[in-house]
Amino acid sequence: xxxxxxxxxxxxxxxxxxxxxxxxxxxxxxxxxxxxxxxxxxxxxxxxxxxxxxxxxxxxxxxxxxxxxxxxxxxxxxxxxxxxxxxxxxxxxxxxxxxxxxxxxxxxxxxxxxxxxxxxxxxxxxxxxxxxxxxxxxxxxxxxxxxxxxxxxxxxxxxxxxxxxxxxxxxxxxxxxxxxxxxxxxxxxxxxxxxxxxxxxxxxxxxxxxxxxxxxxxxxxxxxxxxxxxxxxxxxxxxxxxxxxxxxxxxxxxxxxxxxxxxxxxxx
Amino acid sequence: xxxxxxxxxxxxxxxxxxxxxxxxxxxxxxxxxxxxxxxxxxxxxxxxxxxxxxxxxxxxxxxxxxxxxxxxxxxxxxxxxxxxxxxxxxxxxxxxxxxxxxxxxxxxxxxxxxxxxxxxxxxxxxxxxxxxxxxxxxxxxxxxxxxxxxxxxxxxxxxxxxxxxxxxxxxxxxxxxxxxxxxxxxxxxxxxxxxxxxxxxxxxxxxxxxxxxxxxxxxxxxxxxxxxxxxxxxxxxxxxxxxxxxxxxxxxxxxxxxxxxxxxxxxxxxxxxxxxxxx
Numbered sequence: 001x002x003x004x005x006x007x008x009x010x011x012x013x014x015x016x017x018x019x020x021x022x023x024x025x026x027x028x029x030x031x032x033x034x035x036x037x038x039x040x041x042x043x044x045x046x047x048x049x050x051x052x053x054x055x056x057x058x059x060x061x062x063x064x065x066x067x068x069x070x071x072x073x074x075x076x077x078x079x080x081x082x083x084x085x086x087x088x089x090x091x092x093x094x095x096x097x098x099x100x101x102x103x104x105x106x107x108x109x110x111x112x113x114x115x116x117x118x119x120x121x122x123x124x125x126x127x128x129x130x131x132x133x134x135x136x137x138x139x140x141x142x143x144x145x146x147x148x149x150x151x152x153x154x155x156x157x158x159x160x161x162x163x164x165x166x167x168x169x170x171x172x173x174x175x176x177x178x179x180x181x182x183x184x185x186x187x188x189x190x191x192x193x194x195x196x197x198x199x200x201x202x203x204x205x206x207x208x209x210x211x212x213x214x215x216x217x218x219x220x221x222x223x224x225x226x227x228x229x230x231x232x233x234x235x236x237x238x239x240x241x242x243x244x245x246x247x248x249x250x251x252x253x254x255x256x257x258x259x260x261x262x263x264x265x266x267x268x
Numbered sequence: 269x270x271x272x273x274x275x276x277x278x279x280x281x282x283x284x285x286x287x288x289x290x291x292x293x294x295x296x297x298x299x300x301x302x303x304x305x306x307x308x309x310x311x312x313x314x315x316x317x318x319x320x321x322x323x324x325x326x327x328x329x330x331x332x333x334x335x336x337x338x339x340x341x342x343x344x345x346x347x348x349x350x351x352x353x354x355x356x357x358x359x360x361x362x363x364x365x366x367x368x369x370x371x372x373x374x375x376x377x378x379x380x381x382x383x384x385x386x387x388x389x390x391x392x393x394x395x396x397x398x399x400x401x402x403x404x405x406x407x408x409x410x411x412x413x414x415x416x417x418x419x420x421x422x423x424x425x426x427x428x429x430x431x432x433x434x435x436x437x438x439x440x441x442x443x444x445x446x447x448x449x450x451x452x453x454x455x456x457x458x459x460x461x462x463x464x465x466x467x468x469x470x471x472x473x474x475x476x477x478x479x480x481x482x483x484x485x486x487x488x489x490x491x492x493x494x495x496x497x498x499x500x501x502x503x504x505x506x507x508x509x510x511x512x513x514x515x516x517x518x519x520x521x522x523x524x525x526x527x528x529x530x531x532x533x534x535x536x537x538x539x540x541x542x543x544x545x546x547x
Contacts, residue, residue: 005362011354018351018427019377022388025398029391037391078282085279090272096280098536099287105480105532107488109505110298110525111291113512117301117522118294138290141283150439199382201491206512219383220491228387236384244376251372 023240030237035230047234054231057218061235064198064215067129071136072194078137079144079193080186083152086145103142108202111139116206128209135207136197143196144189151185184254191250295529301522321523330507337504340418341487344425345433348482349475351426352433356474360441371438378431386424386495393420393496421497425486432485433478440474484532504528 033042051057082100086093103111115135119125125134159181163173201216208217219232303317359370377385392398393414403409414420448470452462468475490505502510504524511521 008354008358008362012358015351015355016373019374019430022385022392022427023377025392026384026388029388037387038394038397078286081279082283085276085283088272088276090270090276092273093276096284099284099292101536102532103287103291105484105536106291106295107485107505107528107532109488109490109508110528111294113508113521113525114294114298115290116512117518118290118297122293122297134290137286141286145283201383202489216381216383219381223383223387224494228383233384233387236381239381239384240377248372251368255368 026233026240027237030230030234032230037228037230037233047230048238051231051234057215057231057235060213060215060218063129063212067132067136067214068194068197070133071140071197072190074133075137075140075144075193076186076190079141079189080148080182082141082145083148086149087152100142100145103139104146108139108200111135112203112206115203119207126209127207128212131207131209132204132212132214135203136200139200139203140193140196143192147189147192148182148185151182155181180257180260183257187250187254187257191246298522298525298529301518302526304519304522321519322527324520325523325527333502333507334504336501337487340421340425340493340503341483343422344429344486345479345483347422347426348430348433349479352430352437352478353471353475356434356437356441360438360444361446374434375431382428383491385427386492389420389424389427390415390496393423416497416501418497421493421501424492424496425489428489428492429482429486432481436477436481437471437474440471440477444470480535484535487531488528 028040029037030047031043031045032040033044033046082096086096115131115138116127119127119131119134125131155178159177160173163177164170168176199216200214201220204214205217205220208214213221219228222229222232302321303319305318305320355374359367359374363370394400395415399414400409444467448466449462452466457465487503488505488508490503490509493501493503494506508521508524508528511517511524
């Protein structure tokens with residue numbers, strides 16, 4: 001396989017083409033002068049202008065951002081705790097692992113209808129922001145745990161032991177040694193949780209209440225009636241750019257933190 | 269109980285509570301609904317208990333839909349494996365210090381809007397779309413484009429779930445000792461033999477975890493088939509959705525959801541312990 005890596009390289013290039021083709025097309029179509037998404041006829045920025053005048057889209061964008069932020073904060077905090085809980089073997093760890101892998105594999109439609117039935121018929125929780133938040137944390141948590149846990153389990157316990165030997169209290173050792181080491185994974189987990197919530201259509205579509213429509217649900221409802229509007233294509237292009245920037249910042253910060261943690265490790 | 273046990277469970281309690289209340293309890297409610305009679309406005313009491321919903325769900329009329337769903341899910345998993353493995357292997361083996369960047373590059377499109385991407389594919393696969401035009405240059409174009417075909421649905425699903433395959437595969441490939449491949453070649457094994465005897469067993473946990481993360485969600489997805497496949501593309505997921513949104517037959521929808529859950533549990537059990545450290 002490694003005798004001819006260029007064959008492999010070609011295949012990989014094609015897979016990347018497959019991944020980026022629709023994104024590139026969206027960016028192109030957002031500057032189209034006609035409404036069509038399939039035929040490009042000229043250059044214009046009118047869809048961006050119309051987007052920024054559309055208060056309904058902007059309102060649901062604001063709601064979606066607030067929801068994603070709240071969901072990411074909660075799931076990152078309790079998910080990180082859980083990842084540390086799973087660090088060492090203990091009786092019952094297998095059961096916890098099974099529980100935590102459920103949200104990863106239960107189809108969204110099943111989770112969505114289950115939560116709808118639970119909130120409406122049993123718990124009396126009104127549909128809307130609260131129900132959405134409960135649900136979003138529930139399906140994002142496991143991703144945070146998986147990401148943070150992979151870092152925690154690969155961590156050298158001797159670092160913390162060294163800190164303790166040098167007289168650090170458990171809290172100081174955690175704050176100055178453990179936390180910087182897992183920070184990149186926590187950031188990655190938080191970004192994951194944010195974007196899972198930000199992009200969710202299926203589960204949210206069951207739980208939105210009056211006046212609390214998230215953007216993906218709004219887009220889905222609008223698109224199934226009269227196709228996707230060019231404004232949404234423009235917004236999507238902005239979202240792709242924004243998420244890409246967010247990810248790049250995340251990667252840069254993570255590698256910076258890792259380098260700093262690495263140099264501290266050398267000092268120890 | 270030991271201190272370690274107490275500490276671990278204390279750290280896991282918030283997560284356990286959250287998942288218990290907002291995931292397990294809802295799933296239990298669905299199980300209850302599935303045994304309820306239609307039109308009872310099911311609340312706490314679900315009497316009289318009946319298996320009617322299951323009998324309806326297993327009606328032969330739904331068989332073509334289940335069959336189609338299964339074909340979509342399996343084809344999607346295979347396509348994700350075929351595309352994801354070279355990618356994961358390449359990044360782990362030849363990525364060098366660009367590994368993180370390459371992995372991020374795989375994830376950037378995934379972290380954009382899912383609906384926008386599906387609509388972009390819709391436009392690309394259209395009769396006048398780019399794909400058909402390019403294929404037209406070599407005489408492979410198709411009248412009316414590729415929309416509303418099974419291929420379009422599988423392509424859309426593969427696109428949507430590819431990252432879930434690539435990540436566990438990458439983790440497995442990163443742990444793989446590439447010197448084993450050299451050793452195998454030195455000992456006279458060919459490419460095919462090396463792949464099946466050395467590489468595949470070495471990354472099998474990743475293959476298992478990735479397939480699990482793609483297969484089951486793909487079997488439940490209904491937005492992609494609806495948008496790329498058209499009217500005649502109802503799947504397991506869309507039938508469940510219809511019962512809750514349009515048809516208003518919650519017991520039937522719940523019974524189908526429970527059947528899908530049983531599939532999940534079966535796959536989890538089949539996985540056993542082997543994929544656990546990756547997932």
